[in-house]
Amino acid sequence: MNDLALHLLDIVQNSLSAGATLITIIVNEDLLKNKLCIKVKDNGRGMTEEQVKKLSDPFFTSRTTRRVGLGVPLLRQTAEQSGGRLKVTSQPGEGTTLEVHFQHDHIDRPPLGDIANAVVLMMSANPLVDFKYTYTYNGKSYEVDTVELKEVLGDTPLSDLHIMGMIEEMIKTNQTDLKVCQFE
Protein backbone atom coordinates (compact mmCIF):
# COMPACT_ATOMS: atom_id res chain seq x y z
CA MET A 1 0.00 0.00 0.00
CA ASN A 2 1.65 3.19 -1.18
CA ASP A 3 -0.52 5.73 0.55
CA LEU A 4 -3.07 6.09 3.33
CA ALA A 5 -5.96 6.58 0.90
CA LEU A 6 -5.45 2.97 -0.22
CA HIS A 7 -5.53 1.80 3.40
CA LEU A 8 -8.76 3.76 3.82
CA LEU A 9 -10.36 2.02 0.83
CA ASP A 10 -9.34 -1.29 2.36
CA ILE A 11 -10.61 -0.56 5.87
CA VAL A 12 -13.96 0.69 4.58
CA GLN A 13 -14.35 -2.61 2.75
CA ASN A 14 -14.50 -4.24 6.21
CA SER A 15 -17.36 -1.94 7.20
CA LEU A 16 -19.19 -2.81 3.99
CA SER A 17 -18.69 -6.53 4.62
CA ALA A 18 -20.12 -6.01 8.11
CA GLY A 19 -23.35 -4.75 6.53
CA ALA A 20 -22.95 -1.08 7.49
CA THR A 21 -25.50 1.38 6.13
CA LEU A 22 -23.74 4.47 7.45
CA ILE A 23 -19.99 4.95 7.39
CA THR A 24 -18.34 8.03 8.85
CA ILE A 25 -14.82 8.89 7.72
CA ILE A 26 -12.85 11.57 9.51
CA VAL A 27 -9.41 12.71 8.41
CA ASN A 28 -7.73 15.17 10.72
CA GLU A 29 -4.40 16.76 9.85
CA ASP A 30 -3.02 18.88 12.67
CA LEU A 31 0.35 20.31 11.79
CA LEU A 32 0.58 22.33 14.98
CA LYS A 33 0.31 19.18 17.09
CA ASN A 34 2.21 17.19 14.47
CA LYS A 35 -0.60 14.64 14.22
CA LEU A 36 -2.56 12.90 11.52
CA CYS A 37 -5.61 10.89 12.48
CA ILE A 38 -7.97 8.82 10.37
CA LYS A 39 -11.18 7.51 11.90
CA VAL A 40 -13.69 5.15 10.30
CA LYS A 41 -16.93 4.53 12.15
CA ASP A 42 -19.69 2.23 10.97
CA ASN A 43 -23.03 0.88 12.10
CA GLY A 44 -22.34 -2.65 10.90
CA ARG A 45 -22.79 -5.84 12.85
CA GLY A 46 -19.80 -5.15 15.10
CA MET A 47 -17.44 -7.61 16.73
CA THR A 48 -17.04 -9.40 20.02
CA GLU A 49 -14.14 -8.55 22.33
CA GLU A 50 -12.49 -11.79 21.24
CA GLN A 51 -12.70 -10.87 17.56
CA VAL A 52 -11.30 -7.39 18.22
CA LYS A 53 -8.29 -8.96 19.98
CA LYS A 54 -7.66 -11.20 16.98
CA LEU A 55 -7.72 -8.31 14.50
CA SER A 56 -3.96 -7.87 14.52
CA ASP A 57 -3.46 -11.52 13.68
CA PRO A 58 -2.94 -11.75 9.90
CA PHE A 59 -4.19 -15.33 9.98
CA PHE A 60 -7.57 -14.32 11.33
CA THR A 61 -10.41 -13.41 8.99
CA SER A 62 -14.16 -13.81 9.02
CA ARG A 63 -14.10 -14.37 5.27
CA THR A 64 -14.37 -17.78 3.70
CA THR A 65 -12.73 -16.94 0.38
CA ARG A 66 -9.23 -17.03 1.90
CA ARG A 67 -7.52 -17.72 5.19
CA VAL A 68 -5.68 -14.46 5.76
CA GLY A 69 -6.84 -10.96 6.66
CA LEU A 70 -4.10 -8.41 6.14
CA GLY A 71 -5.97 -5.09 6.07
CA VAL A 72 -5.84 -4.16 9.75
CA PRO A 73 -2.41 -5.72 10.50
CA LEU A 74 -0.86 -3.79 7.60
CA LEU A 75 -2.38 -0.51 8.74
CA ARG A 76 -1.32 -1.14 12.34
CA GLN A 77 2.23 -1.82 11.21
CA THR A 78 2.26 1.35 9.10
CA ALA A 79 0.98 3.37 12.07
CA GLU A 80 3.44 1.93 14.55
CA GLN A 81 6.43 2.44 12.30
CA SER A 82 5.35 6.10 11.90
CA GLY A 83 5.23 6.83 15.62
CA GLY A 84 1.51 6.19 15.85
CA ARG A 85 -1.03 3.60 16.90
CA LEU A 86 -4.24 1.91 15.87
CA LYS A 87 -7.26 1.41 18.05
CA VAL A 88 -10.43 -0.52 17.35
CA THR A 89 -13.56 -0.42 19.48
CA SER A 90 -16.60 -2.48 18.68
CA GLN A 91 -19.87 -3.71 20.09
CA PRO A 92 -21.82 -6.59 18.54
CA GLY A 93 -24.93 -5.21 16.89
CA GLU A 94 -23.81 -1.60 17.25
CA GLY A 95 -20.87 -1.15 14.92
CA THR A 96 -17.16 -0.60 14.91
CA THR A 97 -14.84 2.38 15.16
CA LEU A 98 -11.28 2.22 13.91
CA GLU A 99 -8.94 5.04 14.76
CA VAL A 100 -5.41 5.33 13.48
CA HIS A 101 -2.91 7.98 14.53
CA PHE A 102 0.37 8.97 12.92
CA GLN A 103 3.17 11.36 13.73
CA HIS A 104 2.62 13.83 10.89
CA ASP A 105 6.25 14.56 10.09
CA HIS A 106 7.53 11.03 10.63
CA ILE A 107 9.83 10.01 7.79
CA ASP A 108 8.16 6.61 7.51
CA ARG A 109 4.61 7.95 7.36
CA PRO A 110 3.14 7.20 3.94
CA PRO A 111 1.60 10.18 2.15
CA LEU A 112 -2.11 10.75 2.63
CA GLY A 113 -2.70 10.14 -1.08
CA ASP A 114 -5.79 10.99 -3.04
CA ILE A 115 -8.37 10.76 -0.27
CA ALA A 116 -11.03 12.65 -2.27
CA ASN A 117 -10.78 10.10 -5.08
CA ALA A 118 -10.98 7.20 -2.61
CA VAL A 119 -14.07 8.70 -0.93
CA VAL A 120 -15.82 9.29 -4.26
CA LEU A 121 -15.07 5.75 -5.45
CA MET A 122 -16.58 4.39 -2.23
CA MET A 123 -19.64 6.62 -2.46
CA SER A 124 -20.37 5.79 -6.08
CA ALA A 125 -19.65 2.08 -5.84
CA ASN A 126 -21.94 1.59 -2.84
CA PRO A 127 -25.10 3.59 -3.54
CA LEU A 128 -27.11 1.89 -0.80
CA VAL A 129 -24.67 2.95 1.90
CA ASP A 130 -24.48 6.48 3.26
CA PHE A 131 -21.08 8.05 3.76
CA LYS A 132 -20.19 11.06 5.84
CA TYR A 133 -16.73 12.44 5.19
CA THR A 134 -15.02 15.17 7.19
CA TYR A 135 -11.59 16.57 6.42
CA THR A 136 -10.02 18.81 9.00
CA TYR A 137 -6.84 20.78 8.46
CA ASN A 138 -5.41 22.64 11.44
CA GLY A 139 -8.83 22.92 13.04
CA LYS A 140 -10.79 24.02 9.96
CA SER A 141 -13.16 21.47 8.49
CA TYR A 142 -14.95 20.57 5.32
CA GLU A 143 -17.77 18.03 5.41
CA VAL A 144 -19.73 16.22 2.74
CA ASP A 145 -22.31 13.51 3.11
CA THR A 146 -24.22 11.34 0.68
CA VAL A 147 -27.62 12.17 2.19
CA GLU A 148 -27.16 15.80 1.12
CA LEU A 149 -25.65 14.77 -2.21
CA LYS A 150 -28.55 12.42 -3.02
CA GLU A 151 -30.99 15.22 -2.19
CA VAL A 152 -29.20 17.57 -4.61
CA LEU A 153 -28.88 14.96 -7.35
CA GLY A 154 -32.48 13.77 -7.27
CA ASP A 155 -32.97 10.86 -9.68
CA THR A 156 -29.40 10.90 -10.90
CA PRO A 157 -27.40 8.19 -9.17
CA LEU A 158 -24.08 8.86 -7.45
CA SER A 159 -22.59 6.23 -9.72
CA ASP A 160 -23.08 8.42 -12.78
CA LEU A 161 -19.56 8.95 -14.04
CA HIS A 162 -20.04 12.66 -14.77
CA ILE A 163 -21.43 13.18 -11.29
CA MET A 164 -18.49 11.30 -9.74
CA GLY A 165 -16.08 13.67 -11.46
CA MET A 166 -18.03 16.69 -10.23
CA ILE A 167 -18.15 15.49 -6.61
CA GLU A 168 -14.45 14.70 -6.63
CA GLU A 169 -13.70 18.17 -7.97
CA MET A 170 -15.90 19.73 -5.27
CA ILE A 171 -14.17 17.84 -2.45
CA LYS A 172 -10.68 18.59 -3.79
CA THR A 173 -11.42 22.30 -4.25
CA ASN A 174 -12.69 22.62 -0.69
CA GLN A 175 -9.79 20.66 0.78
CA THR A 176 -7.29 22.78 -1.09
CA ASP A 177 -9.05 25.94 0.03
CA LEU A 178 -8.73 24.89 3.68
CA LYS A 179 -4.98 24.76 3.23
CA VAL A 180 -4.61 27.86 1.07
CA CYS A 181 -6.69 30.04 3.42
CA GLN A 182 -4.35 29.26 6.29
CA PHE A 183 -1.24 30.32 4.46
CA GLU A 184 -2.57 33.57 3.02
Place this chain on the structure above:
Amino acid sequence: MTKIKSLDELRKKKQQLEQNLEIREKSDHPESLVQIKVAMATCGIASGARTVMNALVEKIRNDKIPAVVTQTGCMGYCYAEPTVEVKKPGHDPVVFSYVDVKKAEEIIDKYIKNNELLDGILPANYQTI
Protein backbone atom coordinates in the same frame (compact mmCIF):
# COMPACT_ATOMS: atom_id res chain seq x y z
CA MET B 1 -14.14 27.08 -16.21
CA THR B 2 -14.93 27.71 -12.56
CA LYS B 3 -14.59 24.80 -10.20
CA ILE B 4 -17.52 23.36 -8.31
CA LYS B 5 -17.30 24.29 -4.67
CA SER B 6 -20.76 24.09 -3.14
CA LEU B 7 -23.79 21.82 -3.34
CA ASP B 8 -25.65 24.61 -5.09
CA GLU B 9 -23.02 24.79 -7.81
CA LEU B 10 -23.17 21.00 -8.07
CA ARG B 11 -26.95 21.17 -8.58
CA LYS B 12 -26.59 23.80 -11.32
CA LYS B 13 -23.86 21.84 -13.10
CA LYS B 14 -25.97 18.69 -12.95
CA GLN B 15 -28.91 20.54 -14.50
CA GLN B 16 -26.66 21.79 -17.31
CA LEU B 17 -25.51 18.24 -17.98
CA GLU B 18 -29.09 16.98 -18.04
CA GLN B 19 -29.96 19.61 -20.62
CA ASN B 20 -27.07 18.43 -22.75
CA LEU B 21 -28.33 14.87 -22.30
CA GLU B 22 -24.98 13.73 -21.00
CA ILE B 23 -26.56 12.05 -18.02
CA ARG B 24 -28.50 8.91 -18.76
CA GLU B 25 -31.42 7.89 -16.63
CA LYS B 26 -29.62 4.90 -15.27
CA SER B 27 -31.59 4.34 -12.12
CA ASP B 28 -34.70 3.30 -14.08
CA HIS B 29 -33.10 0.43 -15.99
CA PRO B 30 -29.94 -0.79 -14.25
CA GLU B 31 -30.31 -4.20 -15.94
CA SER B 32 -29.79 -2.58 -19.34
CA LEU B 33 -26.33 -1.37 -18.35
CA VAL B 34 -23.00 -3.14 -18.47
CA GLN B 35 -22.13 -3.84 -14.83
CA ILE B 36 -18.46 -3.75 -13.97
CA LYS B 37 -17.22 -4.84 -10.56
CA VAL B 38 -13.67 -4.20 -9.43
CA ALA B 39 -12.44 -6.42 -6.58
CA MET B 40 -11.19 -4.06 -3.91
CA ALA B 41 -10.11 -6.04 -0.89
CA THR B 42 -6.57 -5.73 0.51
CA CYS B 43 -5.14 -7.98 -2.21
CA GLY B 44 -6.83 -6.04 -5.02
CA ILE B 45 -6.00 -2.59 -3.67
CA ALA B 46 -2.36 -3.52 -3.04
CA SER B 47 -2.12 -4.76 -6.63
CA GLY B 48 -3.47 -1.56 -8.16
CA ALA B 49 -7.27 -1.95 -8.21
CA ARG B 50 -7.84 1.75 -7.61
CA THR B 51 -5.78 2.75 -10.65
CA VAL B 52 -7.73 0.20 -12.68
CA MET B 53 -11.06 1.49 -11.39
CA ASN B 54 -10.10 5.08 -12.21
CA ALA B 55 -9.00 4.02 -15.71
CA LEU B 56 -12.29 2.19 -16.31
CA VAL B 57 -14.32 5.17 -15.11
CA GLU B 58 -12.34 7.56 -17.32
CA LYS B 59 -12.62 5.38 -20.43
CA ILE B 60 -16.33 4.71 -19.94
CA ARG B 61 -16.97 8.42 -19.46
CA ASN B 62 -14.99 9.38 -22.56
CA ASP B 63 -16.46 6.66 -24.76
CA LYS B 64 -19.99 7.29 -23.42
CA ILE B 65 -20.64 3.62 -22.65
CA PRO B 66 -23.85 2.79 -20.75
CA ALA B 67 -22.14 1.13 -17.80
CA VAL B 68 -21.94 1.30 -14.06
CA VAL B 69 -18.73 0.62 -12.12
CA THR B 70 -18.96 -0.75 -8.61
CA GLN B 71 -16.57 -2.39 -6.18
CA THR B 72 -16.67 -5.78 -4.57
CA GLY B 73 -14.66 -7.63 -1.96
CA CYS B 74 -12.22 -10.50 -2.35
CA MET B 75 -13.40 -13.17 -4.78
CA GLY B 76 -10.68 -15.60 -3.70
CA TYR B 77 -8.41 -14.90 -6.68
CA CYS B 78 -5.80 -12.99 -4.66
CA TYR B 79 -2.98 -14.34 -6.82
CA ALA B 80 -4.54 -12.84 -9.95
CA GLU B 81 -5.43 -9.35 -8.72
CA PRO B 82 -6.54 -6.86 -9.84
CA THR B 83 -9.61 -8.74 -11.02
CA VAL B 84 -12.60 -7.22 -12.79
CA GLU B 85 -15.99 -8.84 -13.34
CA VAL B 86 -18.00 -7.68 -16.34
CA LYS B 87 -21.69 -8.51 -16.76
CA LYS B 88 -23.12 -7.46 -20.07
CA PRO B 89 -26.91 -7.42 -20.38
CA GLY B 90 -28.07 -10.89 -21.45
CA HIS B 91 -24.63 -12.46 -20.90
CA ASP B 92 -23.07 -14.45 -18.06
CA PRO B 93 -20.55 -12.52 -15.96
CA VAL B 94 -16.90 -12.83 -16.99
CA VAL B 95 -13.97 -12.31 -14.60
CA PHE B 96 -10.74 -10.88 -16.02
CA SER B 97 -7.48 -11.32 -14.12
CA TYR B 98 -4.22 -9.35 -13.82
CA VAL B 99 -5.94 -6.20 -15.06
CA ASP B 100 -3.84 -3.08 -15.48
CA VAL B 101 -4.70 0.20 -17.21
CA LYS B 102 -3.89 -1.22 -20.66
CA LYS B 103 -5.96 -4.34 -20.08
CA ALA B 104 -8.83 -2.28 -18.65
CA GLU B 105 -8.97 -0.37 -21.92
CA GLU B 106 -8.84 -3.63 -23.87
CA ILE B 107 -11.74 -5.03 -21.85
CA ILE B 108 -13.81 -2.04 -22.93
CA ASP B 109 -12.66 -1.91 -26.54
CA LYS B 110 -12.67 -5.63 -27.24
CA TYR B 111 -15.11 -7.32 -24.85
CA ILE B 112 -17.68 -4.67 -24.02
CA LYS B 113 -17.84 -3.04 -27.44
CA ASN B 114 -17.12 -6.01 -29.73
CA ASN B 115 -17.88 -9.13 -27.68
CA GLU B 116 -14.34 -10.34 -28.23
CA LEU B 117 -12.89 -12.29 -25.29
CA LEU B 118 -9.38 -11.72 -23.93
CA ASP B 119 -6.81 -14.00 -22.36
CA GLY B 120 -6.65 -14.13 -18.59
CA ILE B 121 -10.25 -15.01 -17.88
CA LEU B 122 -10.92 -16.80 -14.61
CA PRO B 123 -11.15 -19.72 -14.03
CA ALA B 124 -7.66 -20.08 -15.42
CA ASN B 125 -8.41 -23.03 -17.72
CA TYR B 126 -10.14 -20.64 -20.12
CA GLN B 127 -8.14 -19.58 -23.20
CA THR B 128 -9.08 -17.59 -26.25
CA ILE B 129 -8.47 -19.38 -29.56
